[in-house]
Amino acid sequence: MGPVERVWVYLSATPLLWLAATLLAYEMGSWIFRCAGGSPLANPVPIAVAILIALLHATGTPYETYFEGAQFVHFLLGPATVALAVPLYQNRVQVRQALVPMLTALVAGSATAILSAVALARWLGASSETLKSMAPKSATTPIAMAISEQIGGLPSLTAAFVIATGIVGAVLVTPLLDALRIRDWRGRGFSAGVAAHGLGTARAFQVNELAGTFAGIGLALNGVATAILVPILLGWLR
Amino acid sequence: MITALTVLLGCQLAGEVAARLLGLPLPGPVLGMLLLFVLLLGRVRLAEPVREPAQGLLRYFSLLFVPAGVGLMRHAGRLRAEVLPIAIALVVSTAVTVAVTALVFQLVARAKGER
Numbered sequence: 001m002g003p004v005e006r007v008w009v010y011l012s013a014t015p016l017l018w019l020a021a022t023l024l025a026y027e028m029g030s031w032i033f034r035c036a037g038g039s040p041l042a043n044p045v046p047i048a049v050a051i052l053i054a055l056l057h058a059t060g061t062p063y064e065t066y067f068e069g070a071q072f073v074h075f076l077l078g079p080a081t082v083a084l085a086v087p088l089y090q091n092r093v094q095v096r097q098a099l100v101p102m103l104t105a106l107v108a109g110s111a112t113a114i115l116s117a118v119a120l121a122r123w124l125g126a127s128s129e130t131l132k133s134m135a136p137k138s139a140t141t142p143i144a145m146a147i148s149e150q151i152g153g154l155p156s157l158t159a160a161f162v163i164a165t166g167i168v169g170a171v172l173v174t175p176l177l178d179a180l181r182i183r184d185w186r187g188r189g190f191s192a193g194v195a196a197h198g199l200g201t202a203r204a205f206q207v208n209e210l211a212g213t214f215a216g217i218g219l220a221l222n223g224v225a226t227a228i229l230v231p232i233l234l235g236w237l238r
Numbered sequence: 239m240i241t242a243l244t245v246l247l248g249c250q251l252a253g254e255v256a257a258r259l260l261g262l263p264l265p266g267p268v269l270g271m272l273l274l275f276v277l278l279l280g281r282v283r284l285a286e287p288v289r290e291p292a293q294g295l296l297r298y299f300s301l302l303f304v305p306a307g308v309g310l311m312r313h314a315g316r317l318r319a320e321v322l323p324i325a326i327a328l329v330v331s332t333a334v335t336v337a338v339t340a341l342v343f344q345l346v347a348r349a350k351g352e353r
Contacts, residue, residue: 022304022305025304026301026304043300044300044301045301045304045307046307048301048304048307049304049307049308049310052308053308053311056308056311057311063308063309063311063312066305066308067305067309070304070305070308073302073304073305074302074305074306076295076302077267077302077303077306078247078250078266078267078270079243079246079247079250079267079295080295080296080299080302081267081268081270081271082246082249082250082253082267082270082271082273082274083246083271083274083288083291083292083293083295083296084271084296085249085272085274085275085278085292086274086288086289086292086293087293087296088271089275089278089279092279098347100346100350101342101343101344101347101350102343104342104343104346105338105339105340105346106339108338108339108342109335109338109339109342112334112335112338112339113331113332113335116327116330116335117327117331118327120323120330120331121324121326121327124322124323124326124327126320126323126324126327127320130316130320130323130324134324134327134328137331138332138335140268141306142265142267143263143264143265143268146263156309156312156313157313157316159306159309160309160310160312160313160317161324161328163303163306163307163309163310164310164324164328165331166303167307168328168329168332169332169336170300172329172332172336173336176333176336176337177336177340180337180340180341182341182344184344184347186343186347187339187340187344187347188340190339190340190343191336191337191339191343194335194339195332195335196332196336198299198302198303199300199303201299202299202303203300205296205297205299206300212296216271218339220268220271223264223265223268224263224264227263
């Protein structure tokens with residue numbers, strides 16, 4: 001065994017390599033994001049994901065091996081979600097004032113997310129498994145996967161759709177809301193959280209703390225709304 | 239820092255346990271968020287040191303989605319086979335959802351006469 005192979009044998013057995021690679025890819029994504037003048041089209045997450053998938057392909061590394069390292073980053077999603085309570089608390093007065101607009105927008109947005117995805121994909125000839133897996137795509141991953149399982153979709157495919165939705169939402173939310181001339185940070189953030197869960201929320205926090213707070217509420221509320229609405233709406237569409 | 243981590247993980251743990259015990263359709267971390275919010279409202283002393291580390295964690299919220307995003311590669315086959323319906327449905331549906339949610343929010347907020 002040559003020295004290069006020895007190094008590779010060591011690296012492929014430790015979580016260190018892919019944990020470091022995840023952080024490095026994100027740093028590269030952030031660097032490109034800054035070079036692009038903070039353009040939402042250069043979101044660091046899809047850039048990092050593309051770099052890492054290319055690397056894993058090039059080295060013939062399976063996702064499971066990658067995840068052994070990356071799980072330490074992934075694990076922090078839980079405590080970070082709990083941490084959303086802090087901006088929620090700090091902005092509680094504004095949140096209470098906006099309760100009625102939020103709940104109305106939630107019902108409209110949640111139903112739109114489910115119906116438009118399923119109707120469009122069906123019209124374009126997607127398979128039944130794909131449709132069912134796509135229905136809860138705007139909810140946060142654990143809720144979406146549970147719903148998918150309940151209605152006969154594929155939970156892991158749902159997770160892929162949820163992430164793809166989040167990436168799409170994070171990229172298009174700023175230009176789209178600018179085009180619609182919506183300037184209220186509360187409505188902007190809330191729509192990002194409802195449509196694009198945690199990734200929309202992360203994007204909202206990049207722009208404005210109040211928007212991020214409302215996005216966090218949108219994320220939490222739409223998890224519940226999607227769990228209630230998907231079984232009802234899919235029954236209608238049949 | 240350790241106090242903050244203890245509080246955050248403690249709330250998440252309580253949330254995970256509650257979700258399973260009560261059979262709630264909500265994930266543990268979301269219940270944990272509600273619990274921490276209630277603790278903050280009650281001005282529980284333990285919750286105070288959480289603020290800054292929590293905000294620090296949220297600054298890097300998007301990084302935490304990278305490992306799950308790389309998981310897209312596990313579905314390369316299906317994504318390729320049904321690329322058009324999937325891509326169009328996801329992009330259009332997400333755009334329409336953002337627009338509908340934001341417009342309804344604005345409409346109702348204005349109807350209520352604020353701002």
